[in-house]
């Protein structure tokens with residue numbers, strides 16, 4: 498697909514249109530508006546980009562890693578994978594051939610991914626599929642509200658699981674009440690253990706904001722279910738009050754009532770985390786296109802014994818990396834801010 502009228506109709510960042518007459522670098526920078534719409538753990542946006550004539554280099558920003566909740570950078574690397582997928586989708590939509598070379602040394606000095614972008618090339622079926630997801634980038638949001646009980650068509654779940662074909666990631670979906678009940682138990686134990694830990698709460702509260710409008714990263718307290726006046730004290734409350742039991746009961750219910758759960762599983766390692774993040778975002782965009790909403794239950798995955806239990810319940814051949822809740826919702830998810838591009842661009 499070559500740049501044509503199509504992209505003029507596409508959702509561009511407010512007040513901006515694709516710089517058709519701009520330099521290649523300007524066009525690549527424009528694509529980054531969409532890369533940065535990716536989900537990231539606690540909206541830390543742990544990425545940096547360097548733009549050149551050839552394309553974009555994607556770096557991990559280790560200063561944004563969560564030292565207690567994500568000491569190994571597992572969720573940080575998955576977040577970067579999600580941003581790479583959005584970059585692929587936007588590139589395909591605007592008519593670029595996109596070739597990604599990964600560097601898995603884990604060094605913060607080297608790019609995790611070098612994305613070579615070539616304009617005006619005939620697109621493969623794979624690129625056409627990615628391009629078709631473009632409109633979903635700005636519509637996708639994490640939705641932590643309870644979902645409707647309506648069932649998810651099995652065809653949709655099969656299609657989403659099929660996206661893992663040819664990757665190192667295994668996707669297991671579950672709509673079975675009995676199994677989801679056992680998963681809900683593990684989710685609630687993870688919440689109780691971690692949210693009952695003051696160090697853990699201190700780490701995540703640093704990314705929770707009462708006044709979301711004055712922040713370009715982190716999570717508005719409303720996104721975590723704080724309402725009315727409670728919003729004002731949420732960051733403080735999260736730090737000092739043991740909310741383990743409350744959170745556990747809340748998430749257990751959400752998990753029990755979820756029409757579907759989806760787990761992404763893979764071995765541990767830098768390449769696998771990036772691959773899981775890419776697949777995650779592709780799945781989320783497809784689900785968004787189907788009118789479905791998603792949120793995460795990741796605390797049990799951060800506790801080794803609970804992670805193993807989850808893997809056993811799911812019958813997965815590899816450790817669980819992400820656990821998602823999927824369903825339909827009439828409630829609008831709270832939207833999260835993004836840093837301006839100047840903050841994430843490295844000068845060449």
Ligand SMILES: Cc1cc2nc3c(=O)[nH]c(=O)nc-3n(C[C@H](O)[C@H](O)[C@H](O)COP(=O)(O)O)c2cc1C
Nearest residue numbers: 536537538539540572575576638639793794795833
């Ligand atoms: C790797 C990863 C892990 C996440 N874990 C959780 C989680 O455990 N609980 C949660 O509520 N949201 C989780 N999220 C969602 C982020 O909080 C969310 O993506 C971020 O706040 C940006 O909001 P948005 O997804 O609506 O754009 C996770 C996202 C990613 C990419």
